[in-house]
Amino acid sequence: MARDYYGTLGVRRDATPEEIKRAYRKLARELHPDVNPSAEAQDRFKEVSTAYEVLSDPKKRQIVDLGGDPMEAGNGGMGGAGMRDPFAGFGLGDIMDAFFGSATSRGPRSRVQPGSDALIRLELTLEECASGVQRDITVDTAVLCDACEGAGCAPGTGPQTCDTCGGRGEVQSVQRSFLGQVVTARACPVCRGFGEVIPDPCQQCGGDGRVRSRRTISVKIPAGVGDGMRVRLASQGEVGPGGGPAGDLYVEVEELPHETFTRDGADLHCTLRVPMTAAALGTVLPLQTLDSTEELRLEPGTQPGTEVVLPGKGLPRLRSSGRVDGRGDLHVHLDVVVPAKLDARQTELLRELATLRGEEQPELASNGRVGGGLFSRLRGSFGQR
Numbered sequence: 001m002a003r004d005y006y007g008t009l010g011v012r013r014d015a016t017p018e019e020i021k022r023a024y025r026k027l028a029r030e031l032h033p034d035v036n037p038s039a040e041a042q043d044r045f046k047e048v049s050t051a052y053e054v055l056s057d058p059k060k061r062q063i064v065d066l067g068g069d070p071m072e073a074g075n076g077g078m079g080g081a082g083m084r085d086p087f088a089g090f091g092l093g094d095i096m097d098a099f100f101g102s103a104t105s106r107g108p109r110s111r112v113q114p115g116s117d118a119l120i121r122l123e124l125t126l127e128e129c130a131s132g133v134q135r136d137i138t139v140d141t142a143v144l145c146d147a148c149e150g151a152g153c154a155p156g157t158g159p160q161t162c163d164t165c166g167g168r169g170e171v172q173s174v175q176r177s178f179l180g181q182v183v184t185a186r187a188c189p190v191c192r193g194f195g196e197v198i199p200d201p202c203q204q205c206g207g208d209g210r211v212r213s214r215r216t217i218s219v220k221i222p223a224g225v226g227d228g229m230r231v232r233l234a235s236q237g238e239v240g241p242g243g244g245p246a247g248d249l250y251v252e253v254e255e256l257p258h259e260t261f262t263r264d265g266a267d268l269h270c271t272l273r274v275p276m277t278a279a280a281l282g283t284v285l286p287l288q289t290l291d292s293t294e295e296l297r298l299e300p301g302t303q304p305g306t307e308v309v310l311p312g313k314g315l316p317r318l319r320s321s322g323r324v325d326g327r328g329d330l331h332v333h334l335d336v337v338v339p340a341k342l343d344a345r346q347t348e349l350l351r352e353l354a355t356l357r358g359e360e361q362p363e364l365a366s367n368g369r370v371g372g373g374l375f376s377r378l379r380g381s382f383g384q385r
Contacts, residue, residue, distance in 0.1 A: 003071070005064055007110025008051035010244065013065070017056065023114075024052040030235075030245060108169025108195025109187075111152070111159075111209075115142065115240035117247040119230075124221065126258040130290050130315045132223035136216050139249065142238045143213040145205035150243015152207040154200040162191035169195035209243040219251050224266065224318030227255035261290070266317045266328025271335055274298065279336045289313045289330060296332060304336040 006013050009023045030036065031045040050071060054060045060070040118141050124133065144150050153159060161167040165188035172185045187193035201207030221231060230250045237247030261268045272287070282300035286293055287310075294310060314328025342350065354360045 003051075003069055004107045004110060005051040005054050007108070007112075008047050009055065010110060010112065010114050010240075011055075015055075020052065020055050024048060024056075026114075026245065108165075108167065108191075109193040110242070111194050111196070112150070112242035112244045113240045114244050115210075115238040115247040118237040118249045119252060120249065121252045121254050122219070122221070123254045123256055124225070125256050126261060126263065127290055128221070129225050129253070129255055130223060132221055132225075134218060134220045136218050137251065138214060138216050139236070140212065140214045141236075141246075141249070142210040143215070144239050144243050145202060145209055145211050147204040148202040148209065150209040150239075152198050152202055152205060152209040152242060154202055157198075157200040159196040159198050162188060162195055162197050164188055164190040165195060167195040169193045208241055210239045210241065217249075221251070221253065222318060222322060222324070224316035224324055225253050226263070226265075226318075227253060229253045229318075261330075263315070266315045267331060268314045268328065269331045269333065271333045272296070273335045273337050274302070276336055276338050279303070279334070287332065290315075298334070302334060302336070304334065306334045308332040308334065 006015070009020060009027065011019055011023045015023075027048045028045070031041045031048060033042055033045065036042075036045075054064060054070055057070075063070040118139065120137060120139055122135065122137060145152075148155070151158070162169075165171050169188055169191065170185045170193065171188050172183050175182045175184070188195070191197050198207045202209075205211050217233070217236060219231060219233060225231070230252045233249040233251065235246045236249035239246045255263070261270050263269075268290070272285070274283075274285075278285075279298065279302040280300065282302065283298050285296045285298065287296040289310070290313075292313075294313065296308060296310075298308075308331075310330040310332065312327045313330035316324040317326050317328060319325050339346075351360065
């Protein structure tokens, strides 16, 4: 029986060359002798490398898809002499059967499948996003069954070849049409396409090779992260069926609102309410930033809506490579507050200031005789007719 190169890499039979390459690289990183020196891992690494060598070569892959094995010595993998025409010696009915998927078997599916990725969300304050933080998080994922070590079989037992499909993983049905004999294939309903069954499944995992488990892992969040950003933890996700390699765990940041600052990338914005007198006379105010207290100097005559920028007092700029490249700025927007109520003395002083600056406001009397405002002058001109 031809070897299942697709199952060795854990990919579908219609996988693209890019998907085959990604699957090989992922397995190679886990099984390379420099990383995993065990004898079992070295044997598995050789199998993975051979599978990639075959499936990355279009001619060899064609032989595999036709049911042959290009790595068999002396016959080119097709039971004949070398790389011959795959349809040589076939009759018309055989060729039609080949096109309808009946001349060759796709082979059983591998019980060992890669695991899926997992996602967990982590709430962080603006201060934690700015400084970075290391947290212990609890995750609930599928992990390798320690009773059967992923095999899915009870101790001392093993899988057996499926009697229904004979280990092919599929069953065929024959129909006749005007084109001749048409054979269709579908996954074996007994073994579900694996080609083998587990008579005595593991009591702990039920034959799946993995169990659900809650565990605590430590994650380091770099400085400068923002809402929606993700930190990847390789091989910390779901273990695959049959004890397959685990996927990745992604920790997504949820940034909590801040009571003072709003964020725009690496820049921060805040609004500072300044008394009218301080804006007119100028002053120096203490301003608490995320990590220090700064002196904010206001020049005399500061106008409402003025923006003061404190360079480098924002958040770290986090590049796609994970490195920090400088910091953003803090933008302070000034809101000049005009008093809504004045006592008698304050009113007197303010009127005196207005007089000194020539900014006194005219008063309108009900009879139009007091004050020199526009409305009083208009009333007087109409009254002289």
